[in-house]
Amino acid sequence: MLWWENRFLSVRGQKLYLGETAASAFAEKYGTPLFVYSRAQILANYQKLRAAFAGQTDAEVRICYAMKANFHRRILKIFKAADASIDAGSPGEVRAALDAGFPPEKVLFTGTSVSADDLRKVFAVDGLTVNIDAIEQLEVMKNVRDRWFKNKKIRVSIRWNPGIGRGFNPKVITAGKQSADGTPIKFGIEEAKVLAAFEKASASGFNPVGLHQHLGSGWVKEDFPMVVGAVDKMVLKSAELQRKGFPLEFLDFGGGFGPRYIKEQKPFPVEQYARYICRQVRRSSLKIQAVVVEPGKFLVADGGALLVRVEYVKESYGNLFACVNGGTFNTLPRPAIYARAFHEIVNCSRVNGGRKVPVTVAGNLCETGDVFGKEIMMPVPKPGDILAILCAGAYGRSMASNFNLRPIPREIII
Numbered sequence: 001m002l003w004w005e006n007r008f009l010s011v012r013g014q015k016l017y018l019g020e021t022a023a024s025a026f027a028e029k030y031g032t033p034l035f036v037y038s039r040a041q042i043l044a045n046y047q048k049l050r051a052a053f054a055g056q057t058d059a060e061v062r063i064c065y066a067m068k069a070n071f072h073r074r075i076l077k078i079f080k081a082a083d084a085s086i087d088a089g090s091p092g093e094v095r096a097a098l099d100a101g102f103p104p105e106k107v108l109f110t111g112t113s114v115s116a117d118d119l120r121k122v123f124a125v126d127g128l129t130v131n132i133d134a135i136e137q138l139e140v141m142k143n144v145r146d147r148w149f150k151n152k153k154i155r156v157s158i159r160w161n162p163g164i165g166r167g168f169n170p171k172v173i174t175a176g177k178q179s180a181d182g183t184p185i186k187f188g189i190e191e192a193k194v195l196a197a198f199e200k201a202s203a204s205g206f207n208p209v210g211l212h213q214h215l216g217s218g219w220v221k222e223d224f225p226m227v228v229g230a231v232d233k234m235v236l237k238s239a240e241l242q243r244k245g246f247p248l249e250f251l252d253f254g255g256g257f258g259p260r261y262i263k264e265q266k267p268f269p270v271e272q273y274a275r276y277i278c279r280q281v282r283r284s285s286l287k288i289q290a291v292v293v294e295p296g297k298f299l300v301a302d303g304g305a306l307l308v309r310v311e312y313v314k315e316s317y318g319n320l321f322a323c324v325n326g327g328t329f330n331t332l333p334r335p336a337i338y339a340r341a342f343h344e345i346v347n348c349s350r351v352n353g354g355r356k357v358p359v360t361v362a363g364n365l366c367e368t369g370d371v372f373g374k375e376i377m378m379p380v381p382k383p384g385d386i387l388a389i390l391c392a393g394a395y396g397r398s399m400a401s402n403f404n405l406r407p408i409p410r411e412i413i414i
């Protein structure tokens with residue numbers, strides 16, 4: 001069995017199967033580029049996370065799917081049926097979650113650079129919780145509430161920046177003072193202002209119900225010690241807030257745990273993480289109703305593949321290219337945006353066969369960075385071959401664009 005085989009992907013003979021169907025059959029029927037998502041694998045990821053928390057705490061465990069990873073309506077419906085909650089990053093995502101059937105009580109809106117117009121849209125949704133990114137935001141929040149929703153008791157939580165961040169790339173480290181490349185981190189409220197934010201939210205007539213943090217994205221095993229350090233900080237800060245008279249209903253530890261993108265990568269120990277969170281909450285003096293986590297890519301990444309067709313194979317200055325009919329920016333921008341965003345790529349009709357050579361899989365956009373993978377070891381492809389770019393279920397279509405006026409690929413779910 002190859003390391004990436006799962007409920008969705010399997011190799012039979014030399015062929016890649018998606019569920020019970022050869023990948024090439026999907027390409028033939030629906031055309032390429034094509035995203036294929038697997039309900040079975042997505043649900044298995046969700047159940048794995050549920051199981052990790054089972055029996056660990058008396059508090060309710062809310063798994064808030066970070067729908068920015070993939071907002072496909074049928075994926076939202078899978079999570080709705082599985083009793084998940086939603087992390088929505090914009091009024092548009094809030095609307096899509098409600099349309100997919102999530103009750104407002106299960107939706108947490110976490111915005112950044114939020115406008116008065118955004119606030120008006122989300123305040124209109126009774127029962128929704130609004131996560132506050134800045135103490136400076138509260139004045140505008142109060143004005144919007146007073147103008148349009150007089151006397152409404154809106155549920156809010158505070159997104160704090162615990163000073164510890166972690167992510168696979170500087171662009172997705174979302175806590176701390178600066179990211180690994182020196183970029184100042186814009187998210188959340190610094191530690192010294194957290195109590196004041198709760199006081200101000202309360203004094204402004206909001207109902208503060210939770211504390212939230214999100215450290216970054218794409219954690220692997222090596223990130224565990226750093227990440228649990230932030231769990232400790234969160235528990236201590238929450239206990240302090242309860243002592244000061246804020247009866248927190250939930251603690252939201254954010255998302256960030258990665259799927260396995262690379263063979264060599266040691267997966268983040270999700271079970272250990274769940275146990276750690278629950279133990280620290282249990283051992284503290286905290287009285288809370290719910291522990292919340294907010295994963296995106298962990299739930300959906302390995303439940304998706306992108307199929308592209310090789311148009312021609314080209315050699316230039318000793319480089320061998322498989323030139324395919326999809327681009328990164330308009331389908332799966334991760335490899336173009338983030339250094340070290342690696343995706344396994346396989347030839348659907350010859351997964352393992354033949355002598356392997358380094359092949360750069362290049363897209364159809366006018367940009368040198370438009371490559372899905374550099375010098376991937378694979379048998380020399382032929383024009384017409386279908387390649388599958390794996391672990392493409394998260395931050396693919398949801399980050400896609402119409403760069404070069406290329407269309408956004410079709411998506412199917414099996």
Ligand SMILES: Cc1ncc(COP(=O)(O)O)c(C=O)c1O
Nearest residue numbers: 066214217255256294295296297
């Ligand atoms: C606030 C928040 N929560 C959760 C997530 C999900 O992160 P991941 O997909 O790495 O689990 C993100 C991602 O950017 C986020 O910004």
